[in-house]
Amino acid sequence: MKNAEDLEEFTWEEVRKMVEKIKTGMFTTFFAEYVWGRPMHCCLDEDENTKALWIFTKKTNLVCDEVRAESKCFIGFSAPNDNTYLSLRGIATLSFDQNKMEKLWSPIMKAWYPNGLEDPEICLIKFEPTKGEVWDGPSSKIIQFGKILASIVSGKEYGGKSAGHGLVELT
Numbered sequence: 001m002k003n004a005e006d007l008e009e010f011t012w013e014e015v016r017k018m019v020e021k022i023k024t025g026m027f028t029t030f031f032a033e034y035v036w037g038r039p040m041h042c043c044l045d046e047d048e049n050t051k052a053l054w055i056f057t058k059k060t061n062l063v064c065d066e067v068r069a070e071s072k073c074f075i076g077f078s079a080p081n082d083n084t085y086l087s088l089r090g091i092a093t094l095s096f097d098q099n100k101m102e103k104l105w106s107p108i109m110k111a112w113y114p115n116g117l118e119d120p121e122i123c124l125i126k127f128e129p130t131k132g133e134v135w136d137g138p139s140s141k142i143i144q145f146g147k148i149l150a151s152i153v154s155g156k157e158y159g160g161k162s163a164g165h166g167l168v169e170l171t
Helices: 013-022 061-068 098-104 107-111 142-154
Strands: 026-030 032-043 053-058 074-077 084-095 122-136 165-169
Touching: 013 026, 013 061, 013 074, 013 122, 013 165, 026 061, 026 084, 032 053, 032 061, 053 098, 053 142, 061 084, 061 122, 074 122, 098 122
Parallel strands: none
Antiparallel strands: 026 032, 026 074, 053 122, 074 084, 084 122, 122 165
């Protein structure tokens, strides 16, 4: 692993663009001595100044109990075809803000919530990332191979700034 000073620094706006493109991440909680992960669709509020991801769920889903028990969570995003990966750790809380739900709602969500926003069980998870790590290398396999080959020939470790690997500080 490279030292932190050898890594790029990514901004919230860059992270936001990655989340907008990938949309679904593995939301991971820590509950009863276990680590639980599940794919969850993430929403972003365009008008919001806070650094938050929003996830629709139902109050009766186990994930709500997990968030209540331990607010420290993780979400990982992966777009292998673009050679882009993002891991975020942060704090999750439950939200029952009807105005926020209306703002983030999309008609496609009726597949999971047939009663729409009238469903009394629907709620949001607000995930506020505190730190993250990004891998955003070239998507071209030829360029990737060329950089890997150059590392082999030069004897220098592949990664760091040359591979689009970096940190994002969100607090």
